Amino acid sequence: MTTAICPGSFDPVTNGHLDIIERTAAIFDKVIVAVLENPSKEPLFTAAERRRLLQEVVAHLPNVEVEYFQGLLVDYAKKKGAKVIVKGLRAISDFESEFQMALTNKKMSPEIETMFMMTANEYSFLSSSMVKELVFFGGNPEEFVPPLVAAALEEKLKHRRSGK
Ligand code: ADP
Numbered sequence: 001m002t003t004a005i006c007p008g009s010f011d012p013v014t015n016g017h018l019d020i021i022e023r024t025a026a027i028f029d030k031v032i033v034a035v036l037e038n039p040s041k042e043p044l045f046t047a048a049e050r051r052r053l054l055q056e057v058v059a060h061l062p063n064v065e066v067e068y069f070q071g072l073l074v075d076y077a078k079k080k081g082a083k084v085i086v087k088g089l090r091a092i093s094d095f096e097s098e099f100q101m102a103l104t105n106k107k108m109s110p111e112i113e114t115m116f117m118m119t120a121n122e123y124s125f126l127s128s129s130m131v132k133e134l135v136f137f138g139g140n141p142e143e144f145v146p147p148l149v150a151a152a153l154e155e156k157l158k159h160r161r162s163g164k
Helices: 015-025 047-057 073-080 092-108 128-136 147-161
Strands: 003-008 030-036 064-069 084-089 113-118
Touching: 003 015, 003 073, 015 030, 015 084, 015 113, 030 047, 030 073, 047 064, 047 147, 073 092, 084 092, 092 113, 128 147
Parallel strands: 003 030, 003 084, 030 064, 084 113
Antiparallel strands: none
8 A cells, every 4th residue: 555645734725735635645545644733934723723624625535634743754754654755846936945855855764755746737826825815915715725714714814804
């Protein structure tokens, strides 16, 4: 059985993430979506909220699990018996840091492969931060995130906007 890991902060999950997760689930026996507990940027959603939203939007994929991780990704992958890390690539701007990270991981754990999946054309510009900004300024995110994520964003940012 081949297990792949899709890591990220998912703050919150977007249709771009979901597309990568669905395509990865169609290739590998099992996919673990690994939610980074403490991203360097202060997240809008707690790790538990990010995980719950992900669990709901991947509920139709029987071979996908959502878990938390912290520390080194390669250590986590080894612990889970996963041989492959799958990352989505949006633009040339993603390439440099992903290249560095993949080579560092390869150096530490040569038995683990990083594979890149090209974004779908319609999501190439999409990022969690863009969606947060859009909602903060009153825009409608329905084209970019699943409906329950749009509702969670609206709820969360309503409080921020009113300063509570
Ligand atoms: P972000 O960079 O939006 O904060 P994450 O850290 O949550 O995202 O990213 C998790 C993974 O999903 C990364 O491999 C990232 O490149 C990928 N990803 C994010 N958005 C998209 C998208 N629109 N299309 C393809 N891959 C994406």
